[in-house]
Amino acid sequence: MAEFYIENYGCQMNLAEADSLKDLILREGHSIADSPLKADFVIINTCSVRKTAEDRIYGRLGYYRGLKQTKNPFIKVIVMGCMAQNTGEELKNEFYDIIVAIWGTYNKQKLLDIVNENSSDIVYREMTAYDFMEATPESKFPFKAFLPISHGCNNFCSYCIVPYVRGREISRNSSEVIDNVRRLVDKGVLEITLLGQNVNSYNDGNLNFPLLLDKIANHTGIRRLTFLTSHPKDFSKELVDVIKSNKNILKYIHLPLQSGNNRILNLMNRKYTIEKYLEDIEIAKTIEDVVLSTDIIVGFPGETEEEFLETIEVVKRVKFNEAFMYYYNPRPHVKANELDGQIPLSEKKRRLAYLIDIQNAIKNQLTKNYINKEYEVLFEAQSKKNKNEIFGRTSNNLIVFTEADKNIIETIKRVRIDSISNNVLKGNIIS
Numbered sequence: 133m134a135e136f137y138i139e140n141y142g143c144q145m146n147l148a149e150a151d152s153l154k155d156l157i158l159r160e161g162h163s164i165a166d167s168p169l170k171a172d173f174v175i176i177n178t179c180s181v182r183k184t185a186e187d188r189i190y191g192r193l194g195y196y197r198g199l200k201q202t203k204n205p206f207i208k209v210i211v212m213g214c215m216a217q218n219t220g221e222e223l224k225n226e227f228y229d230i231i232v233a234i235w236g237t238y239n240k241q242k243l244l245d246i247v248n249e250n251s252s253d254i255v256y257r258e259m260t261a262y263d264f265m266e267a268t269p270e271s272k273f274p275f276k277a278f279l280p281i282s283h284g285c286n287n288f289c290s291y292c293i294v295p296y297v298r299g300r301e302i303s304r305n306s307s308e309v310i311d312n313v314r315r316l317v318d319k320g321v322l323e324i325t326l327l328g329q330n331v332n333s334y335n336d337g338n339l340n341f342p343l344l345l346d347k348i349a350n351h352t353g354i355r356r357l358t359f360l361t362s363h364p365k366d367f368s369k370e371l372v373d374v375i376k377s378n379k380n381i382l383k384y385i386h387l388p389l390q391s392g393n394n395r396i397l398n399l400m401n402r403k404y405t406i407e408k409y410l411e412d413i414e415i416a417k418t419i420e421d422v423v424l425s426t427d428i429i430v431g432f433p434g435e436t437e438e439e440f441l442e443t444i445e446v447v448k449r450v451k452f453n454e455a456f457m458y459y460y461n462p463r464p465h466v467k468a469n470e471l472d473g474q475i476p477l478s479e480k481k482r483r484l485a486y487l488i489d490i491q492n493a494i495k496n497q498l499t500k501n502y503i504n505k506e507y508e509v510l511f512e513a514q515s516k517k518n519k520n521e522i523f524g525r526t527s528n529n530l531i532v533f534t535e536a537d538k539n540i541i542e543t544i545k546r547v548r549i550d551s552i553s554n555n556v557l558k559g560n561i562i563s
């Protein structure tokens with residue numbers, strides 16, 4: 133039997149898969165180490181979406197090379213996930229002394245065969261049929277879980293590597309999804325996030341996404357339900373109606389904008405116009421107290437100053453609670469690399485810093501609106517800064533801190549927001 137140490141990077145899909153793999157490792161009789169110092173195997177689950185994500189992995193591999201030379205001469209590293217799928221052989225050649233296996237994004241459950249075979253020269257990057265693993269409670273917060281309901285992406289946004297490393301979109305059978313939700317509820321899970329690279333295009337031939345969401349909300353006993361990531365091209369009033377009619381679905385929608393200009397959206401191959409996006413936002417805003425978040429890329433090839441400023445105008449108009457903002461990173465395979473007008477890094481950074489300032493000001497303004505409001509809050513953990521404070525998330529996914537005893541963690545309480553400190557919401561439990 134072997135001891136595994138797992139390091140995870142990237143999106144929630146990676147987190148869900150790493151947790152499922154941990155569960156499988158334990159079920160097969162192996163153990164999970166809490167430090168790499170004694171581990172037989174280190175599994176690094178990687179991300180390729182931006183260059184910085186890949187640079188970090190090179191840093192970690194350098195660290196493990198050092199560890200093998202000093203404190204753990206028997207350590208074996210397995211590189212798994214999107215970067216393994218993308219640059220498999222290259223990584224293996226460069227770190228031949230520590231990497232025993234490169235394992236892409238498919239068939240992660242077969243990875244344990246390596247231990248039994250004692251192999252040290254495996255490169256597995258097949259993308260034949262994706263097998264969904266049983267979703268398990270999150271290892272960090274066991275009362276929450278991420279549940280992949282679809283995998284892969286057919287959209288080929290021109291900047292994005294995901295379709296190349298995750299393959300074509302496939303939906304998990306809806307009865308299997310529902311059974312998995314029930315098993316999670318039986319294990320004490322209170323909140324589930326349904327996942328897909330393009331979650332709202334889910335369709336298993338039986339149920340579309342709004343129907344599946346409605347069924348899970350009504351027939352599984354789950355206390356809180358949410359989902360990531362929606363694509364504007366598949367956004368519908370039907371989905372908004374399901375959110376409105378189910379108290380246990382969080383009043384929260386993440387809808388990536390990417391750009392506020394139609395020419396850039398078209399070059400990005402996003403398949404919607406800014407007019408359609410703003411219509412969707414108006415429909416979403418009919419949900420009482422809805423919280424909206426988004427993703428934005430600035431400095432896409434050829435983006436002019438005027439086009440960038442159109443993105444700023446949309447950000448000011450919509451008023452997102454949260455925005456994940458990036459400057460365009462050239463990635464292998466993607467079509468945007470071939471476009472003229474690549475923007476210098478210094479200019480991309482300037483646009484990003486400007487956007488971040490605007491968004492921060494909007495967020496600060498919005499935060500004030502929550503004073504005196506009451507929400508159901510699922511408490512998650514102790515604050516790192518102040519041990520007397522516990523934080524949780526409201527029924528519209530806002531983070532709230534409250535002074536309370538640790539035993540409220542893992543429970544849902546009614547909280548009134550009564551102050552803001554350093555842009556953080558503070559509240560009191562009222563029942």
Ligand code: SAM
Binds near residue numbers: 143361388461
């Ligand atoms: N499927 C989701 C969607 O359609 O928005 C998101 C997938 S991606 C993992 C998360 C975010 O990373 C994207 O929304 C985009 O803003 C950003 N991203 C992807 N490729 C990028 C690139 N080449 N440069 C900068 N940001 C990128």
Ligand code: SF4
Binds near residue numbers: 287289292295329330
């Ligand atoms: Fe990437 Fe676009 Fe697919 Fe999202 S929808 S994963 S941004 S290709």
Ligand code: F3S
Binds near residue numbers: 144145293
């Ligand atoms: Fe990264 Fe792969 Fe997710 S590239 S963002 S870990 S799908």
